[in-house]
Amino acid sequence: MPRMEHPRDAIVRVTRSCICGSDLHLYRGLVPDTRIGTTFGHEFCGIVEEVGPGVEKLKRGDHVLVPFNIACGQCHFCKQGLFGNCHEVNPEATAVGGIYGYSHTAGGYEGGQAEYVRVPFADVSPTLIPDWMDPDDAVMLTDVVPTGYQAAEMGGIQKGDTVVVFGAGPVGIMAARCAWLFGAGRVIVIDHIHYRLEFAQRYCPAEVFDFREIEDMAVFIKKQTDSLGADVCIDAVGADAAGSALHSLFGKRLKLEAGSAIALHWAINSAKKGGIVSIVGVYGPTGNVVPIGNVLNKGITIRANQTSVKRLLPRLFEHVRAGHINPKALITHRMGLEEVPDGYHMFSAKLDGCIKPVLYPNGGR
Amino acid sequence: MPSFITKQQKVNPATVTGWGVDADPRNDPTYPYRDRAGDEERAMTWDRPSLQEPRVEVLRSIEHNRLPAVFGTSVPPRGLSGSIRRIAFGYSESDWRHWLMLLAADRINMVEGVLGDLLQGRIPNLPAEMGLRAEWKHNKTGLVRKAAVLAAASALALMLLSRRKRYRR
Structure with missing residues (x-):
């Protein structure tokens, strides 16, 4: 059982905990200051087991979804709704907020792929799961759904826009789904994993393409868009991108870049002049080789951030209730906590049609 | 040569000709995920939450002017890796x-972890930790192929090594 460290802490008994694509960056050693012995897991929900004397809004027995970012609700950034950039939760870095189970670069917190977890500032971000909501939907609202939604939101999508999403992982699929909510006219998803592309084609729905069949991404997207380029490109891949032997060698093997930035490279070069590139794929804190000169010459606006989950939850609850988004449809594998190594391997190696694995510690109760 | 660092250089915006004539809150590319409502004074100070008491060593970025209100307490720095981390935190995130x-x-730290396990008599179960059970269940052919390639490469390496030894004799 974790220890209470602050009067506004709670201890939560975890009922559901996802494995996230960004956990794979930790798993593969791409995030600096990942210490042996840290528990991973930043997407979880659970039952409040204990609350500190400073917690006013939650009580023992409440079933809550816990946004992946820890936020004080009072600092310069939280006041602006930038709950993913809180300044009071991460001593190890100023560029990153506090994230459960995401290395000491994100504050050194234990994660939710566990039976119990310490939740700081428990009455700021953790949110009661409404009676009408399936907890399987709720756990997807801790990161995947809001991150996909914010990816589309940051794209500044206008009615009729062509949106290209790089990456058909859970976040990419959700970004493509949400692009329609903002009025996209066309949604294109790029990946190389066929079962995921087929899922995206049905679920989003979207036009899908395998980048291995495309000789030159920028030329291909231009041909798809009357030679102008896409209005909005979303990088929903981040540091672990496949598709370039050079980026893989320098970024993923030799660690001379903060991972492979080929998806971002494609996004910049496939966007139209004056277009917008929205980044939600996670990169490490060092540096990446990307065509920044083209950003200047084309007048690209780059927008990126860790998701401000708390800010988006009210709207996303409405979308789930109205049936605009079906989060749990992405869950392909449900397993016990003791199966976590298999879950990581299946997700990482993309076995058995894995899109989103969810762990059920404490039997999911 | 005077130092720029020690010289008082702050400029009062009110003294700058044309200051703010084109200021337009709608010209904010961060809209809508950044809400500046009620932020006229830039909110650079705030009522801080009560502070967590450090009970383990916590490394702090030199870009922070103080310890944040809360922090994680998992895995404090220790051993050789911990010493390197302490030195690393003498440099900024930039x-x-x-x-x-x-x-x-x-x-x-990875090597320290394995050595620590061995010293405590725990032998890491690498196949289980690497999820090979899932690989066996869902990708038998791939696993057999990888094992065959690994075995062939090892056999080749051993053969080359033994040849070299024979040649030296």
Whole structure:
């Protein structure tokens, strides 16, 4: 059982905990200051087991979804709704907020792929799961759904826009789904994993393409868009991108870049002049080789951030209730906590049609 | 030559000709995820939450002017990797040495972890930890192929080594 460290802490008994694509960056050693012995897991929900004397809004027995970012609700950034950039939760870095189970670069917190977890500032971000909501939907609202939604939101999508999403992982699929909510006219998803592309084609729905069949991404997207380029490109891949032997060698093997930035490279070069590139794929804190000169010459606006989950939850609850988004449809594998190594391997190696694995510690109760 | 650092250089915006004539809150590319409502004074100070009492060693970025209100307490720095991490935190997040030392510390920490297990009589169950059960269940052919390639490469390496030894004799 974790220890209470602050009067506004709670201890939560975890009922559901996802494995996230960004956990794979930790798993593969791409995030600096990942210490042996840290528990991973930043997407979880659970039952409040204990609350500190400073917690006013939650009580023992409440079933809550816990946004992946820890936020004080009072600092310069939280006041602006930038709950993913809180300044009071991460001593190890100023560029990153506090994230459960995401290395000491994100504050050194234990994660939710566990039976119990310490939740700081428990009455700021953790949110009661409404009676009408399936907890399987709720756990997807801790990161995947809001991150996909914010990816589309940051794209500044206008009615009729062509949106290209790089990456058909859970976040990419959700970004493509949400692009329609903002009025996209066309949604294109790029990946190389066929079962995921087929899922995206049905679920989003979207036009899908395998980048291995495309000789030159920028030329291909231009041909798809009357030679102008896409209005909005979303990088929903981040540091672990496949598709370039050079980026893989320098970024993923030799660690001379903060991972492979080929998806971002494609996004910049496939966007139209004056277009917008929205980044939600996670990169490490060092540096990446990307065509920044083209950003200047084309007048690209780059927008990126860790998701401000708390800010988006009210709207996303409405979308789930109205049936605009079906989060749990992405869950392909449900397993016990003791199966976590298999879950990581299946997700990482993309076995058995894995899109989103969810762990059920404490039997999911 | 006077130092720019020690010289008082702050400019009062009110003294600048044309200050703010084109200011337009709608010209904010961060809209709508950044809400500046009620932020006229830039909110640079705030009522801080009560502060967590450190009970383990917590490394602090030199870009922070104080310890944040709360922090994680998992896995304090220790051993050789911990010493490297302490040195790394002497450099800012903007300095590559900070991150490269942390990455190096992570690799050393991996070796420390395995040695620590062995010293306590725990033999790491690598196949289980690497999820090979799932690989066997869902990708038998791939696993057999990988094992065959690994076995062939090992056999080749052994053969080359034994040849070299024979040649030396």
